[in-house]
Amino acid sequence: MYRFTAGALLICLASIFCSSSLRAELSAKEIIKKSDDLIRGTSNRGSLEMTITNPYYQRTLKMKVWNKGRKKTFIRITSPAKEAGTGTLKIGNEMWNYLPSIEKVIKVPPSMMMVAWMGSDFTNDDIVRESSIVEDYNHRIVAEEKIDNYAAYKIEALPKPNAPVVWGKRFYWARKGDAVPLREEFYDEKGKLVKVMDYKEIKFMGGRVIPTFMTMRTIGKENSKTSLKIIESQYDIPIADGIFSLRNLQTVK
Amino acid sequence: MSNLVLIIGFLLILGSFANALTFDIAGSYKNLLSASRTLQDEAYNLDLNRLRLQVKSTFSENFSSEIQYDIEAYLGSLLKTNTFTIFKNYRPPTKFDLTSTLLDSENLYVRQKLYRFYFTCALPLGDLKIGRQKIPWGVGRVWNATDPFNPIDFVNLEREERVGVDGISLDIPLSALAGLNLVYVEGKSNQSMGGRLRTNIEGTDYSVMGAKLGSDYLLGFDFAGQVRGAGIRGEFAYTRAQAEADYSRLVLSYDYTFPNSLYFLTEFYYNGQHHGFLGLTYDISSLLKGGTYFIYNMDDGSNFVNPFLDYSLTENSSCITGAYLLNGKAGSEFGAFSNTYYVQVRWFF
Numbered sequence: 001m002y003r004f005t006a007g008a009l010l011i012c013l014a015s016i017f018c019s020s021s022l023r024a025e026l027s028a029k030e031i032i033k034k035s036d037d038l039i040r041g042t043s044n045r046g047s048l049e050m051t052i053t054n055p056y057y058q059r060t061l062k063m064k065v066w067n068k069g070r071k072k073t074f075i076r077i078t079s080p081a082k083e084a085g086t087g088t089l090k091i092g093n094e095m096w097n098y099l100p101s102i103e104k105v106i107k108v109p110p111s112m113m114m115v116a117w118m119g120s121d122f123t124n125d126d127i128v129r130e131s132s133i134v135e136d137y138n139h140r141i142v143a144e145e146k147i148d149n150y151a152a153y154k155i156e157a158l159p160k161p162n163a164p165v166v167w168g169k170r171f172y173w174a175r176k177g178d179a180v181p182l183r184e185e186f187y188d189e190k191g192k193l194v195k196v197m198d199y200k201e202i203k204f205m206g207g208r209v210i211p212t213f214m215t216m217r218t219i220g221k222e223n224s225k226t227s228l229k230i231i232e233s234q235y236d237i238p239i240a241d242g243i244f245s246l247r248n249l250q251t252v253k
Numbered sequence: 254m255s256n257l258v259l260i261i262g263f264l265l266i267l268g269s270f271a272n273a274l275t276f277d278i279a280g281s282y283k284n285l286l287s288a289s290r291t292l293q294d295e296a297y298n299l300d301l302n303r304l305r306l307q308v309k310s311t312f313s314e315n316f317s318s319e320i321q322y323d324i325e326a327y328l329g330s331l332l333k334t335n336t337f338t339i340f341k342n343y344r345p346p347t348k349f350d351l352t353s354t355l356l357d358s359e360n361l362y363v364r365q366k367l368y369r370f371y372f373t374c375a376l377p378l379g380d381l382k383i384g385r386q387k388i389p390w391g392v393g394r395v396w397n398a399t400d401p402f403n404p405i406d407f408v409n410l411e412r413e414e415r416v417g418v419d420g421i422s423l424d425i426p427l428s429a430l431a432g433l434n435l436v437y438v439e440g441k442s443n444q445s446m447g448g449r450l451r452t453n454i455e456g457t458d459y460s461v462m463g464a465k466l467g468s469d470y471l472l473g474f475d476f477a478g479q480v481r482g483a484g485i486r487g488e489f490a491y492t493r494a495q496a497e498a499d500y501s502r503l504v505l506s507y508d509y510t511f512p513n514s515l516y517f518l519t520e521f522y523y524n525g526q527h528h529g530f531l532g533l534t535y536d537i538s539s540l541l542k543g544g545t546y547f548i549y550n551m552d553d554g555s556n557f558v559n560p561f562l563d564y565s566l567t568e569n570s571s572c573i574t575g576a577y578l579l580n581g582k583a584g585s586e587f588g589a590f591s592n593t594y595y596v597q598v599r600w601f602f
Contacts, residue, residue: 052539054539056538056539056540057539057540057565057567059568080568080569080601081279081281081569081601081602082568082570082571082601084279091430092456093456094453094456101413102413102415103387103389103415104387104389105389106392106477107458107477107478107484107486108484109482109484109510110479110482110483111482111483111508111509111510112510114510114512115510115512115514119539224539241429242426244429245426245428245430246426246429246430246451247379247426247432250389251373251380253309253311253317
C-alpha cells in the first residue's frame with residue numbers, strides 16, 4: 001500500500017496543471033503516449049478484481065499482476081479456489097501458463113492469443129498485449145467530444161503496415177488536460193466494431209490520477225460484460241527480474 | 254504403512270504449523286460415478302468420493318511445505334468383485350506407502366493417503382524439494398517419452414491424477430527461461446536419478462535429459478515452439494535397457510486454437526507401436542464445453558474414443574460427463590477393455 005501524502009497530491013495537481021497548459025501543443029501521438037504512460041508506467045504492480053457478467057452467471061477472479069515495460073507480464077490468480085494458483089508469464093511474444101491441476105508449465109501457442117482469457121471479454125492478447133497503441137499505430141485527432149461529462153479528444157489509431165496487431169482500427173478518447181483514458185473502441189480488419197472499453201472511477205492511486213474501473217463489452221453480446229477493478233497499484237517501481245521467470249511461474253506461494 | 258504412523262506424521266506436520274509464517278488451507282471434493290464391465294465381463298458401477306485437503310505453510314522466506322491429504326470412499330458393485338480386491342492391494346512403485354485403509358466392508362471401502370507431501374527450500378543455488386512430489390518433465394499433451402517419473406496416462410479415468418515420486422529435486426535457474434533440474438528418486442525396489450537441462454532459443458523451448466532408471470539408462474530431448482500461430486512439440490527418448498532390448502520412443506504434437514474457441518490437437522506416438530491422437534474441444538457456451546478425443550493404434554487397429562461435456566456449475570464447481578468407448582479385436586491394445594460411462598462433479602474450496 002502506498003501513502004497518500006500532501007506532497008504527492010501537490011505533485012499530482014502540479015502535473016495536471018502543467019498538462020493542461022500544454023495540451024494545445026500535444027499531437028495525437030503525444031496524447032496517446034501520455035495516456036498510455038499514465039496507465040502503464042515503466043513498470044507496475046497491483047491487485048485486480050475481474051468480474052465476468054452474462055445472463056447466466058456472474059463470477060469474480062482476483063489476481064496479482066506485475067508488468068515491466070511492454071515485454072514482461074506476470075499474473076497469478078488468487079481466487080476463486082478452482083482457479084487459484086494458475087499463473088501466466090509473458091516475455092516478448094512468448095507465453096507460458098502454470099496449471100496447478102497438472103502441476104506443470106505449458107507453453108501457450110500464439111493462436112490462443114485471440115481466445116477469451118478465463119472466459120472473460122478480454123482475450124489473452126488484451127491481458128498480456130505486447131503491441132503498443134503508441135508505436136504500432138498512426139494517430140490523428142478526429143473530434144472533440146464529451147464522455148461522461150468530460151471534454152475529450154477522440155483519436156483514431158490505424159495500424160502501421162506489418163505491425164503485430166490484431167485490430168484493424170481503434171478509437172481512443174482521452175480526457176483533455178491530463179490524457180486520462182475514457183473510452184476505447186476496437187474494430188476488426190473489415191471495420192466492424194468488435195469491443196468497447198469504458199474507463200470509469202477516475203481517482204488518485206499509485207501516485208497518479210487513473211481510471212480504476214474498466215468495463216469491456218463485446219458487440220453482439222449485449223448482456224455480457226467484463227469489468228476490471230484496480231484494488232491496489234504501484235507504478236514506476238523496481239521489480240526484480242526473477243518475477244518474470246519460469247522458476248517463479250511454477251512456485252505458487 | 255500403518256494408520257498410526259500416517260496419522261502421527263500428519264499431526265506432527267500440523268503441529269509445526271504453529272511456527273508457520275503463513276498457513277493456507279484449500280482443497281476439493283470429487284464424486285466420480287462410473288459404470289463398466291470388468292475383464293471377467295462382470296457389469297459394475299463404482300462411486301468414488303474423494304476429499305482432498307491441501308495445506309501450504311511458509312515457515313520462513315525460504316522454507317515452505319505442502320501437503321495434499323486425501324480421504325477416499327468407494328461404493329458400488331465393483332467392491333464385490335475380484336478386480337476391486339486387486340485394486341485395494343495394488344501399491345504404486347514408490348519408496349513409501351503413504352496409503353492406509355480405514356474401513357473395508359462389503360459395501361464401503363475407505364482409505365486415506367498423502368497425495369503430495371514435500372518441503373521446499375529456496376537456496377541461493379535454486380529450489381530444493383524433498384518428499385512426495387511430481388517431477389514435471391515432458392511437453393506432450395497425450396503422451397510423454399521423456400518423463401520416466403510421472404508420464405501422462407491419457408486413458409485413465411482420472412487423467413490429472415499422478416501418483417508422484419518420493420525423492421529430491423533441485424531446480425537450478427540459469428536464466429529467466431533456462432534451468433537445470435536434478436532429480437533423485439527412491440523407488441520401491443530401485444533408485445533413479447537424472448537431470449533435465451532446459452533453455453529457450455529464438456522462441457522455442459528446448460530440453461535435453463539423461464537419467465539412470467534402476468539399471469536402465471535414458472537419453473532424450475524435447476522442444477515446444479510455434480509455427481504460424483500453432484503450437485508444435487516433440488519428445489524423443491532412447492532407453493538402453495538391461496533386461497530387454499534397447500528401445501526408442503517419439504512424440505510429435507501440434508495444436509491450434511481458432512478465434513471461435515475451437516481447439517484442435519493432434520499427436521503421434523511411437524513406442525514400438527504407432528499411435529495417433531485427434532482431439533477437438535469447443536466452448537458451446539460460457540459454461541458448457543464439449544469435445545471428443547480419439548486415439549488410434551495404427552498397428553493393431555484398436556481405438557479409444559472419449560466424447561465429453563464439461564459444465565461449470567458454479568464459480569468453484571464443475572460437472573463432467575462422458576464415455577470411454579473402446580474398440581478392437583481380442584489381444585489388441587484397447588480391445589480387452591469394456592466401454593466406461595462416467596459422471597464427475599468436483600467442488601473446490
